[in-house]
Amino acid sequence: xSNNNYSEExxxxxxxxxxxxxxxxxxxxxxxxxxxxxxxxxxRTYNKGSSIMSDGALGVVKDDDFINxxxxxxxxxxxxxxxxxxxxxxxxGIRVYTSKKEGMNSVVSVSPxxxxxxxxxxxxxxxxxxxxxxxxxxxxxxxTVQNFMPPPLTLxxxxxxxxxxxxxRRVSYQNLLEFKTTNEPYILTDEFQSSMITSMKxxxxxxxxxxxxxxxxxxxxxxxxxxxxxxxxxxxxxxxxPAKEQGSGKDIFLFGEAGTVMGSEYFRSWISSAGYRITVVxxxxxxxLEQGYMxxxxxxxxxxxxxxxxxGVWYLNHQPLTTEGFLKRFDELLSDTLKYERNSDGVxxxxxxxxxxxxxxxxxxxxxxxxxxxxxxxxxxxxxxxTSCGKQTx
Amino acid sequence: xNYENITRKELLKKYSWLTAQxxxxxxxxxxxxxxxxxxxxxxxxxxxxxxxxxxxxxxEIYQLGETYRNSLQDLAISRCPxxxxxxxxxxxxxxxxxxxxxxxxxxxxxSPNMGTFLxxxxxxxxxxxxxxxxxLVEVGPEIxxxxxxLLNDENTLAVLSSFKIGAHTAFVVVYFxxxxxxxxxxxxxxxxxxxxxxxxxxxxxxxxxxxxxxxKDFELVPWIEAGKLFWVLPEDRALNLRADVRQCPYIxxxxxxxxxxxxxxxxxxxxxxxxxxxxxxxxxSGLELDHDADLTPIPExxxxxxxxxxxxxxx
Numbered sequence: 104x105s106n107n108n109y110s111e112e113x114x115x116x117x118x119x120x121x122x123x124x125x126x127x128x129x130x131x132x133x134x135x136x137x138x139x140x141x142x143x144x145x146x147r148t149y150n151k152g153s154s155i156m157s158d159g160a161l162g163v164v165k166d167d168d169f170i171n172x173x174x175x176x177x178x179x180x181x182x183x184x185x186x187x188x189x190x191x192x193x194x195x196g197i198r199v200y201t202s203k204k205e206g207m208n209s210v211v212s213v214s215p216x217x218x219x220x221x222x223x224x225x226x227x228x229x230x231x232x233x234x235x236x237x238x239x240x241x242x243x244x245x246x247t248v249q250n251f252m253p254p255p256l257t258l259x260x261x262x263x264x265x266x267x268x269x270x271x272r273r274v275s276y277q278n279l280l281e282f283k284t285t286n287e288p289y290i291l292t293d294e295f296q297s298s299m300i301t302s303m304k305x306x307x308x309x310x311x312x313x314x315x316x317x318x319x320x321x322x323x324x325x326x327x328x329x330x331x332x333x334x335x336x337x338x339x340x341x342x343x344x345p346a347k348e349q350g351s352g353k354d355i356f357l358f359g360e361a362g363t364v365m366g367s368e369y370f371r372s373w374i375s376s377a378g379y380r381i382t383v384v385x386x387x388x389x390x391x392l393e394q395g396y397m398x399x400x401x402x403x404x405x406x407x408x409x410x411x412x413x414x415g416v417w418y419l420n421h422q423p424l425t426t427e428g429f430l431k432r433f434d435e436l437l438s439d440t441l442k443y444e445r446n447s448d449g450v451x452x453x454x455x456x457x458x459x460x461x462x463x464x465x466x467x468x469x470x471x472x473x474x475x476x477x478x479x480x481x482x483x484x485x486x487x488x489x490t491s492c493g494k495q496t497x
Numbered sequence: 498x499n500y501e502n503i504t505r506k507e508l509l510k511k512y513s514w515l516t517a518q519x520x521x522x523x524x525x526x527x528x529x530x531x532x533x534x535x536x537x538x539x540x541x542x543x544x545x546x547x548x549x550x551x552x553x554x555x556x557e558i559y560q561l562g563e564t565y566r567n568s569l570q571d572l573a574i575s576r577c578p579x580x581x582x583x584x585x586x587x588x589x590x591x592x593x594x595x596x597x598x599x600x601x602x603x604x605x606x607x608s609p610n611m612g613t614f615l616x617x618x619x620x621x622x623x624x625x626x627x628x629x630x631x632x633l634v635e636v637g638p639e640i641x642x643x644x645x646x647l648l649n650d651e652n653t654l655a656v657l658s659s660f661k662i663g664a665h666t667a668f669v670v671v672y673f674x675x676x677x678x679x680x681x682x683x684x685x686x687x688x689x690x691x692x693x694x695x696x697x698x699x700x701x702x703x704x705x706x707x708x709x710x711x712x713k714d715f716e717l718v719p720w721i722e723a724g725k726l727f728w729v730l731p732e733d734r735a736l737n738l739r740a741d742v743r744q745c746p747y748i749x750x751x752x753x754x755x756x757x758x759x760x761x762x763x764x765x766x767x768x769x770x771x772x773x774x775x776x777x778x779x780x781x782s783g784l785e786l787d788h789d790a791d792l793t794p795i796p797e798x799x800x801x802x803x804x805x806x807x808x809x810x811x812x
Contacts, residue, residue: 249724253738254581341741360741420581423724428651 111238113212113224114231115168120220123160125149128177131156131164136177139384139450141198141213142221147453172211172225175202180384180445183437187240189314190373190399199232204447229437237430242374242399244425251340251361258325258417259333261407264365265312266299267342271358271366272310273298289346292354311369311376311398318378319396319409327417337362372401381436385444392440397429404429500564508568509594512561513631519554562604565596569606575671576736577613578654578727583736584609584671586617592663593621593636593759594628600635603689607701615653615672615680618644619687622666622752629762635688636759639752641668642713644684648725652676656738657717657747658729668747670726684710715754718742 119127124145128134136146156164163169179200188194197214209225210232216222226232252264274288299312308314316322337343341359348355358366376398382391396407396419403423412418424432500508571585587606589595596604608614621636628634641657648655652675659668669687674680683692685706693703720726727738728745742748756767 247724249722249740250578250727250738251740253578253727253740254576256581339737340739341744360743418581420579422579 111231111234113235114209114227115166115172115225117163117169117172117223117225118216118220119160119223120157121145122154122219123157124221125151126154126156127160127164127173132170132173132177134174134177135452137179137384137447137450137452139179139182139389139447140177140453141179141200142176143453168225169223171205171209172223174205175209175211176200176213176223178202178204178447180204180447181441182382183379184320184382185236185377185379186318186320187375187377188308188318189311189376192375194308201229201441202447203445229441230434233430233434233437237426237433240375240377240397240399241404241426241429242372242401244401244403244429247425247428248368248403248423249364250421250423251342251365252419252421253340254418254420255412256336256419256421257333258327258409258419259329260336261419261421262299262303262312262315262329263334263337264340264342265315266295266302267337267356267358267362268365268369269302269310269312270295270298270356271362272370275366275370287357289348289355289357291348292345292356295343295356308376311373314376314398315378315396318376319394320378320380321391321394322378325394325409325417368400368402374399374401381440383440383443383445384447384450386446386448389450390443392443393436406432500561503564505568505591505595508561508565509596512558512565512596515554515558515561517631519552519558522552522554562596566604566606569597572660573734573736574660574669575656575658575729576738577611577673578656578738579613579673579675582611582613584611584614586671588662590660590662590667592628593634593665594630596632598630598632598634598636598688600633600689602632603686605686608686608693613673613675613677615674615677616647616684616692617669617671617687618642618684619667619669621662621668621757623757623764624666625664627759627762627764628663630759631761634759635767636665636757637687638713638715638754638756640715640750640754641670641717641747642715642754643670643717643720643726644672644710645712645714646682646709647672647680647684648720650674650680652679654725654727655720656727656729658736659731659747682707682710713754717745717748721745721748 124142128136128142128146129149129151136143140146179202181201181203183199184196185199186194186196195214197212199210199212201208201210208228210229212222212224212226212232214222214224224235226235252261256264270290271288274290277283278285278288302310302312303316306313306317308317337356338345340361342362342365343356344359346355346357347353376396378396379394380391381393382389384390394409396409398405398407404426406422406424406429408420410418410420422428422432503511569587569589571587572590573583574586574588575584576582577584586609589597596602618637620638620641622639623636641659643655643657647653653672654674655670655672657668657670659666661667678695683694683704683706686692691703691705693701696702714720717726721728721740721742724740727740728747729736729738731746739745753766758765758767
């Protein structure tokens, strides 16, 4: 733990076992969580007093930061969902909560922990979370790069651009496998179109196009359709150049400057991508404020904001950013959306089941490992030191 | 006075005649007054006092000026690379003889009300003999350029586009900023000797550009490659922003880099200060846009080990 005012580290980290959620929220702290709580399902199905806390939970349950974190996620009014994957990283997710009702400026992130547990990270401010996220996820970039996807870029136009970048990667991998070098890689026009449909359906996050579809939370709730004319963005912005294959005369696409530069960037240095969605609770109920996509390479941190235009068309605002620029924009994104009217009373509390007599401790609970009293990390059986912070165990 | 149906040509002719009449009147009055005042009295003070009195000629000039101002069209000339919003700018694109182009006393509408708009500068390739005006017109160089001092700001991006002004071709560079109020030094508005901005209390005030804002860089490629300068194809009504270098039609244009001046149908130019060139180099090198040295993967001494061009002739 640290007490820095502006730190890249969380103020505190806790690992909370699923079986401890009910006892902590309902039995010990006697909270009335709302349906917006990340543990809504666990709490809805928990019978009050039916289980007891593990030793690890008992070790942290009196910690002020821990209590504050639990209160925030019991009745949050703001949620940032981030799903990370693609490039060099497997699929992962993090949800970030704040609560006006619980006061403070603090932010709590919830992500999957080891085995059957959740990792809670407590940040003193949204700015601290933004700094931590940027440090952990964003590419280390000091210079700006060309924005080959300037506005206006429709959602469909972006999908074609992502397919063009994937097509360049595909051709590059094929050439690599065949020990073939060429200054003018190309793809058959028919293959470009047919592989796009296959790619979109695959949700294979190793490719950029399906990663966008798979990672942006709630994308399927947006009403949009791919139009043929949106393919024009590739020609007008020098991603692809129509041509004929020598000999066969088949229609092909050569890669233009934008296609080659961005294709190379993703072929050589794609780190990861992430989709995000910000939802707030107000007196009107839940409301989605922002949705977008981030993609990190060694050359740029690409930020795509999804916005609906006055013409009813969905657009993407793309900006390639340095690390510092990304931090600034991400910080602005949080602070701007936190200004919206919020009220955790806008969602109903979780309907409490009738109290039942405590049941006998389940086998699973009795086998819960101990947690470090210093950092909250799970301890290995019979370990003398915490593998996370190094503190000697009792 | 009703100028509803007056043509542009008639309006400009009448305006020119009336201003000449007024000037003549003022000067004759100054001469008369000078005779009445003993030596040592500041005649400039008298001139200003007289000028403040509104006469029927002044009123007519004002009405004509307003008619002209209202006739100016908003042209879609650029697009913000931050927001994608189209920039509509009120400009006289019918010819350089319009009062919009009067260097010392331009008649224009207010700057566009766009949150990210910062400044507009331009250059003009004259395609026919210069327009005949009795006022000074300063159109800038013949080929497009950027202002390094302005574009160096991390929050600033620029867009180069072109359109016709009469028979001439204009190249405009519009600067957009995520935070325009944070930019202190600005260039003069295109074709004038001043720029307007909003002060701390939101009032529109004017100032004149610092010398550093007159330093131009005609090498556009590094700025495009650095992601700082976008461009729009001529005649592209959709104003698609482009970032590629290969197809950019504005690169390699040849023309006069000095500021072109027109008055009474005669074209002349302001010579560029040689010292400014070295200052441009200093600013551009400060941006570290030239990565050639870093991009060379083979150290100099290894080049000597490579086979000479043409391969081995002995085989």
